Amino acid sequence: MRIKPIYFAREAIDNMCKNFAMSSAAISTAALSLFLVGVFLLMFFIWNSFTVETLSKLEIEVFLKDTAASEQVQEFQNKILSWDEVDTIKYVSKDEALERLKEKLKDKPEILQAMTGNPLPPSIRIFLRDAHSTEMIVGKIRNYPNLESVVENSKQDIKYGAEYIDKLFSIISIIGWVGLSAAALLCFASIVLIINTLRLNIFARRKEVAIMRLVGASKWFVRWPFLLEGMLQGLIGATIAIGFLYFIKVWVLRKVIEMIPFLNISISGPLFTKLMLGMILGGILIGATGSSIALRRFLKV
Amino acid sequence: MRIKPIYFAREAIDNMCKNFAMSSAAISTAALSLFLVGVFLLMFFIWNSFTVETLSKLEIEVFLKDTAASEQVQEFQNKILSWDEVDTIKYVSKDEALERLKEKLKDKPEILQAMTGNPLPPSIRIFLRDAHSTEMIVGKIRNYPNLESVVENSKQDIKYGAEYIDKLFSIISIIGWVGLSAAALLCFASIVLIINTLRLNIFARRKEVAIMRLVGASKWFVRWPFLLEGMLQGLIGATIAIGFLYFIKVWVLRKVIEMIPFLNISISGPLFTKLMLGMILGGILIGATGSSIALRRFLKV
Amino acid sequence: MIKMKNVTMAYDGVNPALDEINLQVDRGEFVFLVGPSGSGKSTLIKLLIRELVPTKGEIFIAGHDVVHMKTKKVHLLRRNVGCVFQDFKLLPNKTAYENVAFALEVIGKPEHAIKVQAPEVLKLVGLNGKFDRYPGELSGGEQQRVSLARAFVNRPPLLLADEPTGNLDPNISLEIMSLLDRINKTGTTVLMATHDREMVNNVRKRVVALEHGKLIRDQARGVYGYED
Amino acid sequence: MIKMKNVTMAYDGVNPALDEINLQVDRGEFVFLVGPSGSGKSTLIKLLIRELVPTKGEIFIAGHDVVHMKTKKVHLLRRNVGCVFQDFKLLPNKTAYENVAFALEVIGKPEHAIKVQAPEVLKLVGLNGKFDRYPGELSGGEQQRVSLARAFVNRPPLLLADEPTGNLDPNISLEIMSLLDRINKTGTTVLMATHDREMVNNVRKRVVALEHGKLIRDQARGVYGYED
């Protein structure tokens, strides 16, 4: 038996046009639910870029003995820089430390006025590639053999906001976790919703399926047009959803950025491209599987 | 002609049971999309309670002259307390101010050691009912007639984190705005999705509608059972959605609170009750309107 | 009872399925509507219950203007016109009993009256014992008889029957015919489209013949075709 | 061609619609299946194309075991058995032409062959000029003829026809009958359920009569009923 791809494609498109009421419902359902998923993922991406930014601002600061020999400090710095997890380090001299304090306390000049001399120690600021390795690096510093030659008190003089980091991490992880569950929920919902409409469409046409079978159509002969139709509906739905998403990305996001310029929100192009591809593939896949699942019980004639 | 509420109700339930494939699709669509709306609103409520908490921590602090006479300070305090927008005020003496500084700088004892005497002025901390009136109250304080008798420099000595407040407000407003749009989008989506399935259901039964009309049924006679069926499906969907939401409120939220005990997350009972009521009413309403809109074109026989 | 004046019905707006039909049927008459397949019999019946609106012309049933009737009044017309449809038009999710009962529910009959009348009529068409079957569980002829039962259960003054014996064997056809005759005797006007030559020729009632949408013959006590 | 051994079909598992049927039809025969409404004619035909599976018994068509056939093989059987359904079973979203063409698409006929055969068959049943009509736009009899055209367009060795003239006037019925006769003469086995007494009595072919699901008569060159 000849296989007839052109016939199947024509049938699929024909059916979609002739059952406009049904296919428009399927397409709008697909568009809406994929759009919801897309909007959510966009928000998630933005949130992620925030946390990356926030975390990149975390640092470890090691306060040095006033009396530390400069070669030993240099050696210490080299050691730290040799670790993979460390991005850069910055040496802060006593004078720079005072400058920074002045900057910080510019609201409370009376405190500075009351200070005599420069009580501040020099320090090394350590910036990590990934804030998650903070504790580990702190541990490594504490195990540095010559630590006592550069640092007075290994408990007190290595600062990294232990408490703050814990909170931040747990908030980020909880939000990530909630976001992930929500993403899963939305994906699940959109799959169910799309499959629901496809099921209804095919249910409404179950008699046609039975007739086709009774007239001698093989299961695949019946299935192909429905499958293609489902895929096409998924594809069209996804395309519409992407159109709206693109509008949001370009137009709404610009508005938001105008309103809060101090948060630098942006979505990288490649990420958006991936999202679009994912939605299109998802739409087609859901359409195909939805149709074939829905068809199964009516093909048993 | 007699109206037959019992007959209509029986018809509605009958139809729902006999068209199980269709009504299950409608119910699951309603349940899922109302659930999504509900989850989102829950998250929104939680976010709101956060911002309320955060904003309630904002305060205005007025630093007083060391030389201010205590009656004048008292008068000043009374004046401030008399404003409606002010919730409470707290007088901070020089000693208390030093204590607070010590607490704040406990990480940097070297600074305190370098300080001689107590350079800190006494101050009045002002807590507002609503952080939005901060600027207004600051303006009122600046216009206080005897200000120079208690405050040295009206620019410098009234502190309220102007910059911080602006940022916070715009972030809160932007998130509120995004949240609101998302809520509107979700509500809209869930209405469209539910109506879509109802439309498909009725589309699949358009021939029945035509037959009923041809046998002499009035429009309302045909409409009532469909209307009740739609309402019932909306109700059942909403009930299922509420069931899952309740599970989330009770079980998932507890987990989350366990994981981040320092953020005090909670959802007030009355709010949740309102949410439940809203969802049930929404479900019924969407079901009724969806059915009747979908029916309209098929009733014109 | 029925009055059609210059009625033309063209589905596509050009080729008339019914062409300038003039027909008058008086109260209490029994009329056979005959004609080859595709001659417009069903179309004529559909016009009478306003399933269709004619392209041109006037239709009156019991004095009511069917053509200009408002959609929301149409059901009142239909309650007074029983109709056996060529394709039965049974509600698939209702049993035979419920289908017949539906025509009574629609006019607001109380339940106890329905419980008496519907079974009675179903028995009359020979469906005793099949009350609780869904249309899909009935044979073609049985479905046709349910449709017939539904059409006259509420004793309408006008009964339209579109080939009500097409799926029935000669014996049952004869019974149905005599049933229709009895219904007619009680004063009901009956218009019956049919292909059953034997039946038409045997009972000798008024025959209206269509061909290609034209009324070609209207004969009291007529026969199915001239060739007889 | 057809062999039924002790076939019983009880829809509800208790009351048989067909009761211990034994029937053998040889290649090239023409058989009328008669019986009152509800006697089991359609059920028998549905069993032969495996729309239904019998409660009990064996069915063979051209030597193939229909009862134990796998679902995914059934379409191969159906391609060799043309069937005119009592309720037509036309695809509502396809035109008359497409409905007939579908039976050819299904067996993988190339488009150019379809473009020749389908119109030819439609003309044969008298539907010239109505190729592009949807079933909903055809009269009852026209739909029935589309169903008939679809059933034999791919020249199946076995043709089942369930009251194929129920909605047709006597003249067209006669034409259809002679068409079926011609098809039969080319070697096709024909089994035709019918209520048309005149037709059965006129042509005098083998008659199989059912009553209450029982095979009560099997007569070569028979008549519709004994009472004739």
Ligand SMILES: Nc1ncnc2c1ncn2[C@@H]1O[C@H](COP(=O)(O)OP(=O)(O)OP(=O)(O)O)[C@@H](O)[C@H]1O
């Ligand atoms: N919806 C429609 N659209 C277009 N043409 C139609 C439609 N319905 C019927 N026709 C055409 O109108 C003509 C009359 O149809 P009608 O159904 O009235 O015939 P009929 O006399 O009832 O035939 P039968 O005896 O076969 O039932 C036919 O040629 C048919 O093809």
Ligand SMILES: Nc1ncnc2c1ncn2[C@@H]1O[C@H](COP(=O)(O)OP(=O)(O)OP(=O)(O)O)[C@@H](O)[C@H]1O
């Ligand atoms: N799906 C079903 N479920 C239950 N009973 C059924 C079903 N289909 C048919 N029947 C019963 O089986 C019997 C035979 O039905 P069948 O359709 O074979 O009759 P038939 O000889 O074709 O009658 P007709 O001439 O009226 O078409 C009837 O009594 C019918 O009520």
Ligand SMILES: [Mg+2]
């Ligand atoms: Mg007709």
Ligand SMILES: [Mg+2]
């Ligand atoms: Mg039958």
